[in-house]
Amino acid sequence: xxxxxxxxxxxxxxxxxxxxxxxxxxxxxxxxxxxxxxxxxxxxxxxxxxxxxxxxxxxxxxxxxxxxxxxxxxxxxxxxxxxxxxxxxxxxxxxxxxxxxxxxxxxxxxxxxxxxxxxxxxxxxxxxxxxxxxxxxxxxxxxxxxxxxxxxxxxxxxxxxxxxxxxxxxxxxxxxxxxxxxxxxxxxxxxxxxxxxxxxxxxxxxxxxxxxxxxxxxxxxxxxxxxxxxxxxxxxxxxxxxxxxxxxxxxxxxxxxxxxxxxxxxxxxxxxxxxxxxxxxxxxxxxxxxxxxxxxxxxxxxxxxxxxxxxxxxxxxxxxxxxxxxxxxxxxxxx
Amino acid sequence: xxxxxxxxxxxxxxxxxxxxxxxxxxxxxxxxxxxxxxxxxxxxxxxxxxxxxxxxxxxxxxxxxxxxxxxxxxxxxxxxxxxxxxxxxxxxxxxxxxxxxxxxxxxxxxxxxxxxxxxxxxxxxxxxxxxxxxxxxxxxxxxxxxxxxxxxxxxxxxxxxxxxxxxxxxxxxxxxxxxxxxxxxxxxxxxxxxxxxxxxxxxxxxxxxxxxxxxxxxxxxxxxxxxxxxxxxxxxxxxxxxxxxxxxxxxxxxxxxxxxxxxxxxxxxxxxxxxxxxxxxxxxxxxxxxxxxxxxxxxxxxxxxxxxxxxxxxxxxxxxxxxxxxxxxxxxxxx
Numbered sequence: 001x002x003x004x005x006x007x008x009x010x011x012x013x014x015x016x017x018x019x020x021x022x023x024x025x026x027x028x029x030x031x032x033x034x035x036x037x038x039x040x041x042x043x044x045x046x047x048x049x050x051x052x053x054x055x056x057x058x059x060x061x062x063x064x065x066x067x068x069x070x071x072x073x074x075x076x077x078x079x080x081x082x083x084x085x086x087x088x089x090x091x092x093x094x095x096x097x098x099x100x101x102x103x104x105x106x107x108x109x110x111x112x113x114x115x116x117x118x119x120x121x122x123x124x125x126x127x128x129x130x131x132x133x134x135x136x137x138x139x140x141x142x143x144x145x146x147x148x149x150x151x152x153x154x155x156x157x158x159x160x161x162x163x164x165x166x167x168x169x170x171x172x173x174x175x176x177x178x179x180x181x182x183x184x185x186x187x188x189x190x191x192x193x194x195x196x197x198x199x200x201x202x203x204x205x206x207x208x209x210x211x212x213x214x215x216x217x218x219x220x221x222x223x224x225x226x227x228x229x230x231x232x233x234x235x236x237x238x239x240x241x242x243x244x245x246x247x248x249x250x251x252x253x254x255x256x257x258x259x260x261x262x263x264x265x266x267x268x269x270x271x272x273x274x275x276x277x278x279x280x281x282x283x284x285x286x287x288x289x290x291x292x293x294x295x296x297x298x299x300x301x302x303x304x305x306x307x308x309x310x311x312x313x314x315x316x317x318x319x320x321x322x323x324x325x326x327x328x329x330x331x332x333x334x335x
Numbered sequence: 336x337x338x339x340x341x342x343x344x345x346x347x348x349x350x351x352x353x354x355x356x357x358x359x360x361x362x363x364x365x366x367x368x369x370x371x372x373x374x375x376x377x378x379x380x381x382x383x384x385x386x387x388x389x390x391x392x393x394x395x396x397x398x399x400x401x402x403x404x405x406x407x408x409x410x411x412x413x414x415x416x417x418x419x420x421x422x423x424x425x426x427x428x429x430x431x432x433x434x435x436x437x438x439x440x441x442x443x444x445x446x447x448x449x450x451x452x453x454x455x456x457x458x459x460x461x462x463x464x465x466x467x468x469x470x471x472x473x474x475x476x477x478x479x480x481x482x483x484x485x486x487x488x489x490x491x492x493x494x495x496x497x498x499x500x501x502x503x504x505x506x507x508x509x510x511x512x513x514x515x516x517x518x519x520x521x522x523x524x525x526x527x528x529x530x531x532x533x534x535x536x537x538x539x540x541x542x543x544x545x546x547x548x549x550x551x552x553x554x555x556x557x558x559x560x561x562x563x564x565x566x567x568x569x570x571x572x573x574x575x576x577x578x579x580x581x582x583x584x585x586x587x588x589x590x591x592x593x594x595x596x597x598x599x600x601x602x603x604x605x606x607x608x609x610x611x612x613x614x615x616x617x618x619x620x621x622x623x624x625x626x627x628x629x630x631x632x633x634x635x636x637x638x639x640x641x642x643x644x645x646x647x648x649x650x651x652x653x654x655x656x657x658x659x660x661x662x663x664x665x666x667x668x669x670x
Contacts, residue, residue, distance in 0.1 A: 002528045002548070004568045004605040004641065011604070014568075018607030021614040022627045059603040193337045213337070233339045233349075265600035267636040268394040268664075269346070270339040272353030279356040292357045295664070296631075301602040302639070306339065329603075329630070331666045 003302075008199035012056045012078055019063060023328045027066050035076050035083055036091050041068040041326075048166040048175045049073070049095030050102050050159065053088050054111055055080040057198070058219060060329035061156065061298035067327030070163040072101075079198050079301075080220045082110030088118035093125060100128035100172035104162055104179055106151025107133040130176035134158055136188040136309065138247045139216025139225050150218050153261040153298040154186040154309045156330075157321065164323035182317060187244045190307030191236055192217035192224065194265065196300045215239060219263070219300045233270065237277035240308040250312060252286035257293070257321060259309035264299040266306050271295065274306060291321055297330075338637075343534035347391045347413055354398060358663045362401055370411050370418055371426050376403040376661075383501040383510045384408070384430030385437050385494065388423050389446055390415040392533070393554060395664035396633035400491065402662030405498040407436075414533050414636075415555045417445030423453035428460060435463035435507035439497055439514055441486025442468040465511040469493055471523040471644065473582045474551025474560050485553050488596040488633040489521040489644045491665075492656065499658035517652060522579045525642030526571055527552035527559065529600065531635045550574060554598070554635045568605065572612035575643040585647060587621035592628070592656060594644035599634040601641050606630065609641060626656055632665075 005011055016034040019027065030036040053075035054062045062074045072095040077083035092101045103119065105111050112133065119129040134151030141148040158179050165178035192214045195204035205221045208214055213231060216224030231239065250256060260275045262268070275294050282289055290313055298307075311317070324333045340346055351369040354362065365371040388410035389397045397409045407430040412418035427436045438454065440446050447468065454464040469486030476483040493514050500513035527549045530539035540556045543549055548566060551559030566574065585591060595610045597603070610629050617624055625648055633642075646652070659668045 018611035276353035
């Protein structure tokens with residue numbers, strides 16, 4: 001495995017510079033700080049700000065969703081590491097338009113701790129904040145301790161919902177509530193086929209046998225729930241959907257959003273083959289799919305594998321999901 | 336290397352079924368034939384039809400660009416193999432809205448031969464056609480025999496230009512001319528880091544050493560011009576841009592479009608690091624970049640590597656490139 005990089009210690013800084021060089025017409029760094037990315041799109045006075053933060057190495061997550069209709073700001077850490085509370089606080093201040101800021105993040109220790117410190121700092125400046133955690137990864141903890149689950153690809157749908165709710169000029173509590181509703185009906189499970197390499201480490205971060213896959217592995221290589229001999233696409237789809245449905249039933253007649261997310265090295269063709277099986281399974285149960293998302297939304301650099309996210313919908317969630325959004329890596333319009 | 340598939344012989348058919356299940360609101364198969372994909376978007380009577388065809392295994396190329404503002408139709412072959420002339424002819428008939436059809440394809444023997452037969456068949460039905468070939472891969476033949484060059488990622492920009500020109504209700508000759516102008520000022524060069532696996536073959540289609548890369552390799556694994564010890568991202572960017580500029584100078588003051596295209600397994604972070612270097616090189620020469628494209632546009636399934644495309648622009652090409660388009664894998668709007 002080879003990486004197309006320069007000095008490993010410049011990895012994050014050069015990625016960020018690349019983003020600015022490519023999309024500088026719509027995003028900017030706060031005071032030139034390459035770890036704090038802000039949207040340049042005009043914002044209505046009084047709109048609730050939506051921000052996130054997290055480690056690098058998951059593009060398009062998190063940075064790629066800063067723009068119009070999703071995130072107002074994102075603070076990036078080193079690869080797979082939380083950014084500092086100080087930088088998060090600066091971002092929160094920059095993203096307050098008078099009505100407070102929603103911090104929407106994955107349930108990881110460092111990010112949680114630093115955001116809670118950052119929110120305290122922001123409160124000194126009379127900026128109200130609310131925090132909503134994504135805990136969508138069903139494989140990371142049993143239902144009894146669902147609050148310990150990690151946040152993975154479901155977070156993108158929560159960004160979309162919160163961004164749209166904020167654009168409807170709902171207040172901070174209502175926007176936070178929309179994000180909570182989105183996440184309460186969202187579950188994800190993944191499977192890894194190969195490891196990834198953290199640039200400054202330079203070797204694979206874990207091992208998967210040549211004919212094996214790891215069900216339930218996290219997007220930083222956190223151990224899954226089962227190492228299994230290689231399965232077919234249909235078997236993988238069935239296993240992931242079954243585990244999700246055991247945790248969150250999807251009754252006949254319901255409408256859902258599906259994300260089939262590639263972890264980095266898995267071809268789009270294979271994601272479509274998995275989506276095919278998920279769609280046929282849902283069809284056979286009388287469940288209809290709204291706005292399928294198939295592609296790379298939350299990756300682990302060159303890790304091979306994929307995750308399936310299921311989000312149960314109601315009319316509000318459908319309206320928020322389908323509202324227009326334009327960001328460097330997510331563009332959606334009312335057709 | 337593992338593939339998330341079912342039976343290898345069902346690979347293409349299941350990919351196509353996945354596309355229909357996901358995007359059936361905007362694309363359809365001609366008479367249920369899973370090899371002939373058509374746009375369902377409304378088309379003005381008299382608009383020139385734009386079609387392509389090619390082997391499977393390159394998604395989003397070719398299928399992913401069928402929609403509004405790009406392709407009206409696409410015929411898909413087996414992995415890395417041309418579809419039949421018969422199916423191409425059926426597609427051409429379905430995409431004629433009274434003003435003829437532009438066949439826009441990569442310069443590959445099978446596709447060329449079959450399209451020329453298909454155009455003859457269409458002429459029996461009094462459908463006018465023109466054919467334009469993409470030969471943008473500078474590594475595949477020297478300048479003296481530029482007509483032998485393969486078509487690679489530059490083809491996407493030609494789809495965009497031709498689609499926009501057709502939407503301006505230009506006639507067949509003018510639309511073909513727009514595509515020719517686009518391709519005459521477009522050059523691409525790629526680098527491969529790892530091989531890919533054709534599903535029905537089941538083993539890597541070529542070998543690249545653990546610390547080596549192959550400069551100029553084609554998107555079907557066609558041999559490149561040089562096997563080299565692993566290079567840094569900056570060195571790769573410099574090598575590819577230098578080779579392109581030796582073939583097509585980019586004078587100070589000019590405007591260009593850049594595509595940094597991932598071949599399948601290369602992380603978005605690495606594409607951005609390469610883009611950074613290309614953008615800085617161009618900036619230092621007084622060349623400005625319009626509409627950078629960074630992501631996966633033309634892949635070889637799980638091949639690792641990337642290509643850089645440079646397109647020199649004029650006012651017409653800028654207008655056509657930036658016209659709105661909506662397809663399953665390419666959405667662009669006037670901001």
